[in-house]
Amino acid sequence: MGFNIAIDGPAGAGKSTIAKKIAAKKGYIYVDTGAMYRAMALYLLRVGATLEQIDEKCEGADITIAYENGEQVVYLNGENVNSYIRTEEVGRMASISSPNPRVRRKLTELQQKLAANADVVMDGRDIGTCVLPDAQVKVYLTADSHERALRRYKELKEKGEPCELAIIEKDIIERDHQDMTREISPLKQAEDAVLIDSSHMTIEEVVDAVIALCTT
Ligand code: DC
Numbered sequence: 001m002g003f004n005i006a007i008d009g010p011a012g013a014g015k016s017t018i019a020k021k022i023a024a025k026k027g028y029i030y031v032d033t034g035a036m037y038r039a040m041a042l043y044l045l046r047v048g049a050t051l052e053q054i055d056e057k058c059e060g061a062d063i064t065i066a067y068e069n070g071e072q073v074v075y076l077n078g079e080n081v082n083s084y085i086r087t088e089e090v091g092r093m094a095s096i097s098s099p100n101p102r103v104r105r106k107l108t109e110l111q112q113k114l115a116a117n118a119d120v121v122m123d124g125r126d127i128g129t130c131v132l133p134d135a136q137v138k139v140y141l142t143a144d145s146h147e148r149a150l151r152r153y154k155e156l157k158e159k160g161e162p163c164e165l166a167i168i169e170k171d172i173i174e175r176d177h178q179d180m181t182r183e184i185s186p187l188k189q190a191e192d193a194v195l196i197d198s199s200h201m202t203i204e205e206v207v208d209a210v211i212a213l214c215t216t
Pocket residue numbers: 011033034035037038091094095096098099123124125126127179
């Protein structure tokens with residue numbers, strides 16, 4: 001087993017930003033598991049799967065990961081789908097399809113294989129609790145919902161996209177609820193995870209705090 005750093009937490013807590021920086025500093029591979037759930041969601045949308053058909057249809061999705069120019073590239077049945085998985089529609093479908101046990105089993109296996117032989121920083125919702133229960137470092141990264149909404153609002157404004165802070169915050173609270181209350185692999189802090197609340201921390205402060213934990 002390589003050195004595994006597991007970072008879990010709610011949407012908008014800054015997991016991917018932090019995980020990418022740690023991976024770059026330590027020369028580890030960054031594994032974005034949300035992108036895999038998004039690729040599965042894209043497939044299900046493309047085949048027009050209803051909620052009842054997710055179980056059967058998910059078997060048609062062959063999802064693999066490659067690293068090109070230091071970036072994680074997600075392949076869906078041989079096609080690079082990185083540019084299609086960040087839409088609201090795909091995000092919504094990912095939230096609906098990710099509680100499905102077959103979808104989770106398929107993607108968990110892929111994630112465990114990636115971590116078996118490499119040093120990885122992996123982020124998601126169930127990494128410390130289910131995917132990598134033996135990870136050497138586990139972090140539960142959170143921030144209060146208003147702060148997370150504000151970060152997302154600034155990001156969208158910078159891109160020139162129309163948005164409303166109150167709606168973003170409402171969406172974030174709804175997604176938290178959905179992720180935390182689902183039956184299978186709900187989002188929760190692993191017993192041995194270190195809680196980091198980034199509400200009043202800079203990105204560099206969070207990165208340093210996680211790196212300080214990598215002493216084993
Ligand atoms: O982090 P994200 O927004 O890219 O995640 C997309 C969806 O996938 C989100 O609804 C939560 C789900 N997900 C999950 O259930 N388990 C993971 N390990 C990662 C993401």
